[in-house]
Amino acid sequence: MSDEQTGGKSHMSDAAIRIEGLRKTYRGGKGQPEKHALKGIDLTVPRGSVFGLLGPNGAGKSTLINILAGLVVKSAGSVSIWGFDQDQHPRQSRAAIGVMPQELNLDPFFTPRGALEVQAGLYGVPKSQRRSDEILELVGLSDKAEAYARTLSGGMRRRLLLAKALVHHPKILVLDEPTAGVDIELRQMLWTNVRKLNEQGMTIILTTHYLEEAQEMCDEIAIINHGEKIAQDSTANLLGRMDSRTMVIVPDNPVTKLPATEGVEAALRDDGSLVLQYQGNQTSAEQVLEAVRAVGIRIRDVRTEEADLEDVFLALTSSRAEEPADDQDQPRRGMHRVKL
Ligand SMILES: Nc1ncnc2c1ncn2[C@@H]1O[C@H](COP(=O)(O)OP(=O)(O)OP(=O)(O)O)[C@@H](O)[C@H]1O
Ligand SMILES: [Mg+2]
Structure with missing residues (x-):
């Protein structure tokens, strides 16, 4: 350092x-x-x-x-x-500080190398300390160094924005x-x-x-x-703040009755598995399993799911979700989206 x-x-x-x-x-x-x-x-x-x-x-x-x-x-x-x-x-x-903004604000008539040189000039980086080629290489734009920004794809423009944020070290x-x-x-x-x-x-x-x-x-x-x-x-x-636990049970026989015990919330998923939610500091896994067996469910398989950041996020932000979202973009499959 x-x-x-x-x-x-x-x-x-x-x-x-x-x-x-x-x-x-x-x-x-x-x-x-x-x-x-x-x-x-x-x-x-x-x-x-x-x-x-x-x-x-x-x-x-x-x-x-x-x-x-x-x-x-x-x-x-x-x-x-x-x-x-x-x-x-x-x-x-x-x-x-170097900032890669959310908006794609590029001058369409600059090439990536040109844009980096201008940016370096704005920040007063001396010629001897410029490393445009190294930065273009880092972001995978070397082969586009001389292409006009307006001919770059959206992803390439994002790479260029990252490169611009890095020019002044x-x-x-x-x-x-x-x-x-x-x-x-x-x-x-x-x-x-x-x-x-x-x-x-x-x-x-x-x-x-x-x-x-x-x-x-x-x-x-x-x-x-x-x-x-x-x-x-x-x-x-x-x-760690999230003390909620989720146990997922794959039953051996069809579930006809959901386990009912205080502190445990039970639900059936479409695939037939049984989902049980409880607070780790109030209910033990043993108590949950007992409640499951008590309604005649035989357990073929069991696993637990940890709370993730989405649970924390939703718990913290959902209480005041009365204001509408200002804008929306498309959710992507397999990735957690923030929902309001
Ligand atoms: N130039 C502006 N003039 C007026 N209101 C604005 C302006 N820019 C942002 N706002 C408002 O300020 C609030 C915060 O906007 P901001 O863009 O900072 O949110 P964000 O957390 O970045 O949202 P997102 O996740 O959608 O990018 C919003 O209500 C937005 O409509
Ligand atoms: Mg934003």
């Missing part, structure tokens, strides 16, 4: 990002009320982490990320990036929905790169609606809903 990365100075924040009391109110359009997109968020992202920012559509994730990127002006609060206050040290704080890489609508190959490329960059010391912040991905990739997760942070913890602790 470099001196800069380890910080060390007492006045330096040891966090990659420190946000306090962050508010954003968008002015309403014609006849529209103003929108409180962020309602006073405190958030600390540890250096070196892969940090997940999760929340339903319209929660305020992109607003927060775009404030970090300097694309949206905050209404109140403070943001410090790698120890540099965004208002007092705009240049240093901007240099510390940022300490922090922010990815807003990097895998929305991309194919398996690109998704794997993204996550392989993210892991590699993180191993080299880069702090990663990402949003995704694919909770399996967040669960797999992130050390720590914050969940925001309606502009407020409703949870922040290590992924392991978040999962």
Whole structure:
């Protein structure tokens, strides 16, 4: 690690990002009320982490990320990036962060190599320190280096956005929905790169609606809903909060009567298996099995299913789901979608 990365100075924040009391109110359009997109968020992202920012559509994730990127002006609060206050040290704080935005905002008349050179110029990266070819190689765009951006496919444009976020060697890489609508190959490329960059010391912040991905990739997760942070913890602790257990029993004989015992919720799945839900701290597996046998069910097979991030997410966000989602995109098969 470099001196800069380890910080060390007492006045330096040891966090990659420190946000306090962050508010954003968008002015309403014609006849529209103003929108409180962020309602006073405190958030600390540890250096070196892969940090997940999760929340339903319209929660305020992109607003927060775009404030970090300097694309949206905050209404109140403070943001410090790698120890540099965004208002007092705009240049240093901007240099510390690279953002891959959710929107595909590329100039159609630049080639990938051209776009990277322009970006490097904007960030004042000296010619000797530019490594456009290396970055194009990293994102798998070497063979498209001289193609016009408008001729690139959607997936290739996403690769180029990632490349652009990397040109100034940022300490922090922010990815807003990097895998929305991309194919398996690109998704794997993204996550392989993210892991590699993180191993080299880069702090990663990402949003995704694919909770399996967040669960797999992130050390720590914050969940925001309606502009407020409703949870922040290590992924392991978040999962550990869920004490609900699910036991799935494959019966040997058709189930004619569901087991009924306090604290156990029983249901039949279409495939004939019996699903039993209970709280691990209130009911033992033995009590569940007894209840099953008591109604004459013989057990051919039994397995348990662990709570996953989707359960945590739904438990935390569903209580205040009265506001409609602002936009929807297509769910993909086999991946968990956030439902409202
Ligand atoms: N430029 C804008 N003007 C007015 N309202 C906006 C603007 N941008 C976002 N909003 C509103 O602010 C809220 C938060 O939007 P934001 O894009 O931050 O959500 P998000 O969590 O990124 O959602 P998604 O998961 O759909 O990307 C939404 O209600 C949205 O309609
Ligand atoms: Mg968004």
